Amino acid sequence: MEAKEILKEHIAKTASLTDEQFDYFYSHFKLLTYKKGQTLVTEGDKVDCEYFVLSGCLKAFFINDDIKMYILQFAMPTWWTSDYNALYSNARATINIDCITDVEVLCLSSADREKLCDEIHQVEHFFRWRTNRGYVASQKRLLSFMNNDAKKRYEELLALYPQLYNLVPKHLIAAYLGISRETLSRLYSAH
Template sequence: MDARQILKENITKIVELTDAQLDDFYACCRRESFRKGQFLIREGDEVTREYFVLSGCLKTYFLNDELKMTILQFAMPTWWASDYMALYNHCKAAVNVDCVANAEVLSITAEDRERMCHKIDAINHFYRWRTNRGYAASQKRLLSLMTNDTKKRYEDLLVQYPTLFQLVPKHLIASYLGVSRETLSRLYHASR
């Protein structure tokens, strides 16, 4: 797998980047492999990096005192993930990030990212653009969650992550939607 090429495509979909600029940015990235179930971030950790998924799938989730899991996000290939609250505000991680399936990722520290944004204009635009989209998607999810229409939430999920049902066990999808497995099963069979 050509990690540099995957990263390049992700960035140049949004902004133009010379090969030298890409080399500069790529030199800041660390490539790592994680096995299914392995943690990238644990609640309480200091968070210094964000992760770009090359293959596999991550989940960002919270466990309450009764160990009930709430999934905030899945991250599929070419998605970025971290505990952004912790990353930007230098507070401890409030969530966990682990692997739903074996994953290869690139990671970059917040410090390197900031340095690159100041050095390379295009990278600054890229991150601004990406976060804009992330923010808008997050607002949309919030709205979808608050307006509480499970069927619509399920349909949105299929549009957002069309390959999710091949990759992720159903109980995790139910946890993302905030519904029981029985409700999910009913929606799944009704939609086929």
């Protein structure tokens, strides 16, 4: 499917735009492709854009003391990703985003998003709902972190995203779960 069609279908789930409105909306996006390993957002740099994933898989992560990596989010097709903290407070990035596989994204600048939200009520409606879903998901993950041990979080993750198991290396799954790669290895060899 075409990039434009994928986005159109995605938006249509929450907002009703006329074809003209959508064409105008879409004209603000840039199609970008990245190779496995390339970086979209680097800690300390300015962040101008958010990304809508068309194909491939990215990770948004944080590195502590140059040693331990924590993954905040895997980004899969039709997901949005960026450093929203930096984006909305006009600060420098505190996280990194790079490509686990080759990737195609649509890129929207923050200035354009605000302009479009202002010009088209339904666009603002869409972004309100998108952020809302993100907020609810984030709260759920927080609760799971407080409530469940590593094994349960691991099973939860696999139930939610079975494709991850074969798509991404195990040490990245460990970094998402907040445990060491050794513990993760022991978890699934135990069963």
